[in-house]
Amino acid sequence: MTELTSPTTRTRPERPAQRARRWALTRHLLEMVLAMVAGMLLLGPARGALAGSLGLGPAAPGPAALLMATDMSIGMAVWMWYRGHSWPAIGEMTAAMYAPVLLLLVPYATGLLDGGALLTGGHLLMVPAMLLAVLRRPDDYTAHHPTRPGPDAHPLVRVGGPCSSSPSATRSSGRGGTGSATAG
Helix, strand or coil, X not given: CCCCCCHHHCCCCCCHHHHHHHHHHHHHHHHHHHHHHHHHHHHHHHHHHHHHHCCCCCCCHHHHHHHHHHHHHHHHHHHHHHCCCCHHHXXXXXXXXXXXXXXXHHHHHCCCCCHHHHXXXXXXXXXXXXXXXXXXXXXXXXXXXXXXCCHXXXXXXXXXXCCCCCHHHCCCCCCCCCCCCECC
């Protein structure tokens, strides 16, 4: 049996630097999603309890979507600040949280979308909006910020990880950073 191959279908092997950059971007997006979920899980119930103690009922879907975007943005902004990102990058990522909700408020207000579609659509469109913000400043999301710990220096990552036994892991920065070249 003869195998037919085309010279145009050959793929070049991926370089380690390209792989590391792609992983840094992917890891950053995953961190942002986790930070957003943390913001919703921590701030949403606290806001709801405060509103309940003031005698306020649940918000209508429009304001609820904006409040949820706020909860997610706060969690994400705190994590980005912790990781040493610039204020413009934090502002752009925050705008990426609100843009889908604001975009969908128009069809919601005109009756083309119901409350469930507004909330679901807002959440689903946040990921591509985040990706656009990341692609606008890829160097900000792939480079290590020297004032902040690298991804392998975080206590939750260090436990049992490759850097957990390294004596230099606690010497290189006051916060336990290793000075890793890849951080988000």
